[in-house]
Amino acid sequence: MRLHTDGSNVVLLTPSVRLIWRKSGRHTQEELPANAEVSDYDRSGLLCLTPRTQQDFSARLAAAGAIAADAINEEEVAAIIIGEDGAFLVRGPVNMEGDWPSVIDVGAVEPSRISWPAGLIWKKGDKSMYDMAKEHGNGIPDTIVPTLACNAFGTAVASCGSGTILVVRPESRLPDFAFQIPSQEEASIHALATKEGVLVTVIVDGQDSAYLHVSEEGKILGHRAAQSAAPALVLERGFLIYDDESSSLELVDNKLKTLTTLACPFSVIETASAHDGASFVVCDAEQLLRAHVDAKGKLVIVENIEYGKTAGKKSAGEQAAIDANWDPEKVHGKAAVGFAAGISPVPWTASAGKDFELVMQARSAGGRGKGIAIAIGGDAIKNCEFAAVEIDGARAELTKDAKGVYSAEFPNIDLVEGLAIPLSPKPKNDAQKHAAALYLAETHLELKVFGTAKKAGADLMSVTISALKSDSPPLKWMRPLTIS
Helix, strand or coil: CEEEECCCCEEEECCCEEEEECCCCCEEEEECCCCCCCCCCCCCCCCCECCCCCCECHHHHHHCCEEEEEECCCCEEEEEEEECCEEEEEEEECCCCCCCCEEEEHHHCCCEECCCCCCCCCCCCCCCCCHHHHHHCCCCCCCCCCEEEEECCEEEEECCCCCEEEEECCCCCCCCEEEECCCCCCEEEEEEECCCEEEEEEEECCCEEEEEEEECCCCEEEEEEEECCCCCEEECCEEEEEECCCCEEEEECCCCCEEEEEECCCCCCEEEECCCCCEEEEECCCCEEEEEECCCCCEEEEEEECHHHCCCCCCHHHHHHHHCCCCCCEECCCCCEEECCCCCCCCEEECCCCEEEEEEEEEECCCCEEEEEEEEECHHHHHEEEEEEEECCEEEECEECCCCCEEEEEEEEEECCEECCCCCCCCCCHHHHHHHHHHHHCCEEEEEEEEEECCCEEEEEEEEEEECCCCCCCEEEEEEEEEC
16 A cells, blocks of 8 residues: 555555545545455555645656655656666656666665664564575665655665665765664565654564664664554654554654654554645555644644445535435436536636646536546647646646647546536525535536746637547637736
8 A cells, every 4th residue: 555645635555446535525536457466455556646736657657667666846756766787766857768867776785784772573682683684685675675755854765675774865966874774574664764864664564563763873863662553754743653552643753752642543554744744644454544733733633534435435415415305417428527617717817927827617517437638729828838737636747739739638537427507406495505515516626727927918728628538528718818
């Protein structure tokens, strides 16, 4: 399982499904091809989304041969790629040709061994503590998939194949420090760079676990034993750890001393935090918990989602309609996109020489479908450069054809069954009006178009939105884009 959040939207990748919870309230679920070799407890597959816009680099990195990856910012990634001569940490814009700005041979790293705390997972004096390093070498071996994570303090790579952990600071060209800890075949090791050094989580056979905060010089600043832990997180106000024995999430300081705790209703398997470190998500194989650290430094639950039981579950709008004894007419047949209902469009304006963001609303106006195509043209394009478009938090880069028309596709956006407009029957009471508002909102799509205005003008801009794999008429907008 792999998890990602930007603070509002959440993406969860499991071996069988990819789920997305969006701040707009539109949740999508994409079934993945069956793979009998992995389980829900595996951290298998790539999930590399940018911190703010959630641009997805996963498929491109997998095609480039990456076995582990994470986004550094909106344009750059860090990835472990296996080459003919071993394992390499590459950093920079996604590159399919192999010409990366930064390439580090992580197999050649020679880490120092830290003084492992006595009695922490392994017994003091156990001669087998470093057998994995003897078998696979001291660096990051190319025989076992490592973990990799990026944050504001740098890129951290950890391998259970050798016990090696290394950190590369944001502006560095080589590893700034590397340590080796005990490991074994059943272990998983996760690392996150911190201001002082690196935060390490060790989980052996899903049971015996440990958290360590190690300085750049190799001094252990704090350590904690845990029962069935989950990867620790670096948050704005401290570190987040989980201990299954106490069934609680703990916010701790840099010495791993408890600041506050929060009871967790399930055993955490996977964790992720937003780039700003203010909010985070944790999950197991059936539930997902969204939470944040409030102004007083307390851990606060935002939402608890039982995603393992979502199949066949009615949406909030559908359930509200049932409760209000209101059965609105649906639109069946072909998938289609139409104008938003009950929402007045905002003017499209921009300033010369500056980036802009244009917001527009549409809705699913036909039967169920999957996928949306966007095309942008008109005289306004001569005064602009369009970069990307976003739908309900999912982002795609716009490409420009020979005629100057920009286009993008979103193959995984779900089009829900639309409602007949005007609503029939008409809502009669407050409960039905509330249900209508919820139900209709679930059919709406929010689009954001990003670009740069080159010079002043007031020309018409056309936007065409169509449902993929459907021959229904597309939604066509033709409105002025005013650049002052």
